[in-house]
Amino acid sequence: xxxxxxxxxxNDFLKELKAAYGKQISAQPKRIMFLLDERNFVPNLSVxxxxxxLESIFGxxxxxxxxxxxxxxxxxxxxxxxxxxxxxxxEDTGSGFDPQVLEEMTKLFASSDSGAGDNMSNLADVNxxxxxxxxxxxxxSQQGMGNTTYxxxxxxxxxxxxxxxxxxxxxxxxxxxTESSAQKNNSINxxxxxxxxxxxxxxxxxxxxxxxxxxxTGAILIHASDGKVAIDTVKANPDIHLVLMDIKMxxxxxxxxxxxxxxxxxxxxxxxxxxxxxxxxxxxxxxAGCNDYISKPIDANKLINLMKKYLW
Numbered sequence: 001x002x003x004x005x006x007x008x009x010x011n012d013f014l015k016e017l018k019a020a021y022g023k024q025i026s027a028q029p030k031r032i033m034f035l036l037d038e039r040n041f042v043p044n045l046s047v048x049x050x051x052x053x054l055e056s057i058f059g060x061x062x063x064x065x066x067x068x069x070x071x072x073x074x075x076x077x078x079x080x081x082x083x084x085x086x087x088x089x090x091e092d093t094g095s096g097f098d099p100q101v102l103e104e105m106t107k108l109f110a111s112s113d114s115g116a117g118d119n120m121s122n123l124a125d126v127n128x129x130x131x132x133x134x135x136x137x138x139x140x141s142q143q144g145m146g147n148t149t150y151x152x153x154x155x156x157x158x159x160x161x162x163x164x165x166x167x168x169x170x171x172x173x174x175x176x177x178t179e180s181s182a183q184k185n186n187s188i189n190x191x192x193x194x195x196x197x198x199x200x201x202x203x204x205x206x207x208x209x210x211x212x213x214x215x216x217t218g219a220i221l222i223h224a225s226d227g228k229v230a231i232d233t234v235k236a237n238p239d240i241h242l243v244l245m246d247i248k249m250x251x252x253x254x255x256x257x258x259x260x261x262x263x264x265x266x267x268x269x270x271x272x273x274x275x276x277x278x279x280x281x282x283x284x285x286x287x288a289g290c291n292d293y294i295s296k297p298i299d300a301n302k303l304i305n306l307m308k309k310y311l312w
Contacts, residue, residue: 004050007158033297037077048156061090069094072205086155093205096143193218195241200230202249227252231260247274255288262289269310
């Protein structure tokens with residue numbers, strides 16, 4: 001094991017990063033949400049790792065994502081793979097890399113060469129840290145659609161008392177992982193199966209964020225790119241159970257769209273959302289007929305809990 005390895009409670013470590021990075025994002029004028037993907041969390045998982053090195057890697061990758069992402073989200077998490085591999089990831093909805101640059105990065109990660117151009121120097125540093133931890137690094141990227149950076153290290157689980165002494169203990173951890181992940185996912189897994197949600201949102205990146213957020217719920221999603229489309233969709237589809245309505249949209253804005261939707265279906269729940277939260281926005285939304293209101297950047301847990309009021 002690496003000289004600086006020590007026991008790290010992995011879930012708590014990532015939650016600490018979430019708190020720190022969330023504050024950093026909230027100080028930015030950008031329309032970005034920060035997510036911690038807990039779907040693959042193993043409860044109370046402790047591992048042997050170099051915590052400081054891990055924090056340095058995440059720090060560089062997060063700051064890169066923040067630098068090149070103007071709107072949407074940044075998400076971090078981990079999963080345990082076969083062959084005793086612990087894989088972390090940092091995902092963003094930023095500008096993405098040019099294919100030629102991405103090819104150069106792939107060569108850099110596969111090489112032992114420490115040199116790199118200016119635009120890749122910090123990734124070269126991260127790559128050296130990952131290799132020092134016995135791991136590998138790769139980037140999936142689509143220009144204009146964002147990046148996902150993966151880095152893996154050896155999975156070295158530790159019990160409360162110390163390292164698991166034999167393979168049986170490791171198998172027990174893996175079993176706990178599978179069972180507890182299934183139990184955890186049940187909290188949102190298919191909770192809205194058969195429910196149809198209309199998302200009126202003119203920013204495709206914001207819709208993509210909600211699409212990712214709701215992917216485990218089993219809900220059927222319909223996207224309306226402006227207020228007029230939202231109205232027409234409600235007219236044509238009597239099976240819609242809830243509307244998420246962006247207030248600031250072109251053509252017909254969210255407030256006017258809500259008034260017309262409520263005239264068509266008075267009992268249809270509408271939750272207003274806006275990125276430009278003014279003191280009287282909530283009042284205006286409620287006056288227009290919205291049932292509830294949430295401001296952007298959206299807190300994922302808050303939104304889910306808010307929607308539960310209308311979709312249970």
